[in-house]
Amino acid sequence: MIKSELVQHIVSQNPHLYQRDVETIVNAILxxxxxxxxxxxxxxxxxxxxxSVKHRPARTGRNPRTGAHVSVDQKSVPFxxxxxxxxxxxxxx
Amino acid sequence: MAGKTVTxxxxxxxxxxxxxxxxxxSSALVELVLKEITNCLEHGETVKLSxxxxxxxxKKGQRIGRNPKTGKEVPISPRRVMVFKPSAILKQKINSGDxxx
Numbered sequence: 001m002i003k004s005e006l007v008q009h010i011v012s013q014n015p016h017l018y019q020r021d022v023e024t025i026v027n028a029i030l031x032x033x034x035x036x037x038x039x040x041x042x043x044x045x046x047x048x049x050x051x052s053v054k055h056r057p058a059r060t061g062r063n064p065r066t067g068a069h070v071s072v073d074q075k076s077v078p079f080x081x082x083x084x085x086x087x088x089x090x091x092x093x
Numbered sequence: 094m095a096g097k098t099v100t101x102x103x104x105x106x107x108x109x110x111x112x113x114x115x116x117x118x119s120s121a122l123v124e125l126v127l128k129e130i131t132n133c134l135e136h137g138e139t140v141k142l143s144x145x146x147x148x149x150x151x152k153k154g155q156r157i158g159r160n161p162k163t164g165k166e167v168p169i170s171p172r173r174v175m176v177f178k179p180s181a182i183l184k185q186k187i188n189s190g191d192x193x194x
Contacts, residue, residue: 001133002141009129010122025108025122030145032099032107038186041096045104048127051177053187076187078146080177089135090150090173 037078047085054079134175146179 001009007022014022033051036043043051058074082090101123108119133140134150141147151174158169 001129001138003143003145006126006129006140006142010125013125014122021112022122024111025119026126028107028111029104029123029126030142032104034145034183034186036099036103037183038189039096041099043099045101045127048131049175049177078177078179078183078187080179082175086131086134086175089131090175092135 040076045083047083049083049086050081052079052081053077137173144180144182146177146183149176149178150174151176 003026007019007026010022010026011017011019033043037051037053040053042053053076056075056077059072061070061072062068063070101120104123105116105120108114108123109116112119114122130140130148134148137150139147139149153172153174155171156169157166159166
């Protein structure tokens, strides 16, 4: 499923809403999550999962082809931990 | 760890601010979006949200684990797990968004 299909599914269940409003809603939700992570905040959605940001310190890496040393700057990466209910639903039956 | 935690209430508020719907309806729509994504994943289907990332369901075979406390070997049953693959845009925003990186 891609974003436009998600929007379609929601419109078909809410015929009183315009497609562009549903697009705005989906983008508002995702935008709020992205904004929180960009600030370094955590996003916790019970039953679904939690998004957080992990910091990776600078390190010396190797170019696997040439073996040359390259320095890798410190960076932050988004991390998602699956929620309990989601985990259970994936393994039902 | 100093940051605050964003929850459903904040997502509802964001929807409420953006669209002319009631708070009740905004909250119902946030639930519906999460429900749709969950249903899709439950069926083993990948969910791709452009400029955000994708949720992928992976199948794991049986393997031998160890109870870290007792050191005893225990079989871990085959299972399905969900992974989130952040988009390049999201990764970039996280690294330019705050002063930490």
